[in-house]
Amino acid sequence: MITLKNVSCKMSGKQILDGITATFNKGEIWGIIGPPGCGKSMLMKLICGLYPVTDGDLYIESENIAGMSEVRLVPVRRKIGMLFQNNALFDFMNVWENVAFPLSRMNSGLSPEEIRLKAFERLKAVGLGGSEEKMPSELSGGMRKRVGVARAIITEPPVIIYDEPTAGLDPVTTSKIYDLLNEIQSRSQSVVLTISSDIIGLRSFVKNILFINEGKILYCGPEQEIDHCTDPVVYQFLRGLDEGPL
Amino acid sequence: MYNLIAKIGEGALNLCHETGGLLHLLFMVIKSLFPPRFDPGEFLRNLYKMGVKSVPIIILTAFFTGGIMVIQASVFVKRFGATSLVGWGAGYAVFREVGPILLGLMFSGRVGSNNTAELGTMVVTEQIDGLKALGIDPMQYLIVPRVLSMIIMLFLLTIIGDVIAIVGAALFGILIADVSFAAFWTSFSQNVHVADVVHGLIKAGVFGFIVSLTSCYAGMTVRGGAVGVGRAVNNAVVTAALGIVISDYFLTYSLS
Ligand SMILES: Nc1ncnc2c1ncn2[C@@H]1O[C@H](COP(=O)(O)OP(=O)(O)OP(=O)(O)O)[C@@H](O)[C@H]1O
Ligand SMILES: [Mg+2]
Numbered sequence: 001m002i003t004l005k006n007v008s009c010k011m012s013g014k015q016i017l018d019g020i021t022a023t024f025n026k027g028e029i030w031g032i033i034g035p036p037g038c039g040k041s042m043l044m045k046l047i048c049g050l051y052p053v054t055d056g057d058l059y060i061e062s063e064n065i066a067g068m069s070e071v072r073l074v075p076v077r078r079k080i081g082m083l084f085q086n087n088a089l090f091d092f093m094n095v096w097e098n099v100a101f102p103l104s105r106m107n108s109g110l111s112p113e114e115i116r117l118k119a120f121e122r123l124k125a126v127g128l129g130g131s132e133e134k135m136p137s138e139l140s141g142g143m144r145k146r147v148g149v150a151r152a153i154i155t156e157p158p159v160i161i162y163d164e165p166t167a168g169l170d171p172v173t174t175s176k177i178y179d180l181l182n183e184i185q186s187r188s189q190s191v192v193l194t195i196s197s198d199i200i201g202l203r204s205f206v207k208n209i210l211f212i213n214e215g216k217i218l219y220c221g222p223e224q225e226i227d228h229c230t231d232p233v234v235y236q237f238l239r240g241l242d243e244g245p246l
Numbered sequence: 247m248y249n250l251i252a253k254i255g256e257g258a259l260n261l262c263h264e265t266g267g268l269l270h271l272l273f274m275v276i277k278s279l280f281p282p283r284f285d286p287g288e289f290l291r292n293l294y295k296m297g298v299k300s301v302p303i304i305i306l307t308a309f310f311t312g313g314i315m316v317i318q319a320s321v322f323v324k325r326f327g328a329t330s331l332v333g334w335g336a337g338y339a340v341f342r343e344v345g346p347i348l349l350g351l352m353f354s355g356r357v358g359s360n361n362t363a364e365l366g367t368m369v370v371t372e373q374i375d376g377l378k379a380l381g382i383d384p385m386q387y388l389i390v391p392r393v394l395s396m397i398i399m400l401f402l403l404t405i406i407g408d409v410i411a412i413v414g415a416a417l418f419g420i421l422i423a424d425v426s427f428a429a430f431w432t433s434f435s436q437n438v439h440v441a442d443v444v445h446g447l448i449k450a451g452v453f454g455f456i457v458s459l460t461s462c463y464a465g466m467t468v469r470g471g472a473v474g475v476g477r478a479v480n481n482a483v484v485t486a487a488l489g490i491v492i493s494d495y496f497l498t499y500s501l502s
Contacts, residue, residue, distance in 0.1 A: 048378075048379050049378075050375050050378055070383065074382075074383065077378065077379055077380065082376075084372050086371065086372055088372040088376035088379075089376075090373055090376065091367075102380050105381070
């Protein structure tokens, strides 16, 4: 479904990602972890085609998006639902319009009223019933995050990317969000890539883990086996130790 | 000495960079127009927001602009009894020069700066990336509707402004320069021609184009948070003002 072959990304002279090779298949749930600034968000933006790949190949289904023009990227991007780390809610629309926006922009065959109802239903599912008419600026950080989640999943795309879906949320809401993400995933069999710094919550949700440090992959494999990884950075990061290379 | 040369070189490179960026934006806008591919909803929304909502401030500006022309002239009008010149003078100056320039600058201050700030904020809060991620081309959704709205609206607002300015001039003429309405109207209608109005409206169209392009460009190229947005608004307003004054010189020269 998504294949990265030796993907590198350089910006303003700085190597942000270096030789990333990985495959994410249909139906898999991946957790992307690593220290701050290691390039997790950038990797997701590359997959979405928002920044150019400087080296290597990046396949979404069978299309290589490395070097693809903006026009040809449009249909590829529609296959991807993305929650941005800072939510990127449109501040000129209210909450339900934000959520409905992706759906109203594609040929879903739904009437405007059906789209509105679906947005309301999704907002209820993330625990935001009653806030539909508010503007994003009137919401708390955690509420905005949930609007972002609702917007990323409304079209049930084959690829879903969550950049920090549970940052700033309490444990109860976190587990509710993960339940919802699980439910969506099992229904649509999409590929899910989730970045999170809440390792424990994330590990209960994902089946596979990709560990990045300084733009390079240190671990890529099943979630259970990362505990046996001997890399000192991974070892220190997972156990939260003071002593180590980090 | 070396420093000076380096500074000049850097300035020249920057200028080339910005000019290239503006031309690229212009090219992209034109490309989105043939065939027309832009969001009609956003277009209407911007026509309203940029045009209709600017009407009060434009009326106010135009009314007093017309008045000021007459007040300045009144000294001479009274001294030489040249009441037959007031309508002509006011109409000629307002239509050809003062109207388009003042309204253009006003429009740049109200609409252009707002546009830059809005687009810039969307850039720094990743809303533009958010649009792209949804498979929406920001060019068609944000830029083209705004560029078209600004050009059309400054043109229409200038027509309204012209009328109001003449009303203002006539009124101040009666009140301050002792020019009767009949004298004002005769002088105005006999000496001011359609060509004068067209001259001003061509300018308005060009100014709208300059304000729209510079404000969109400044907004879309914002780097670095709120500070960056502030700097961009500043740049946009200064560039637009310079563009208006310089292009006015060339337009006046070539249209006369
Ligand atoms: N637009 C950009 N231009 C230049 N460098 C950038 C840009 N965006 C990110 N970077 C750099 O790329 C590196 C990786 O950034 P990224 O946002 O991917 O980190 P991250 O792993 O998501 O961190 P965090 O966990 O804090 O979100 C950082 O060093 C950052 O400075
Ligand atoms: Mg990040």
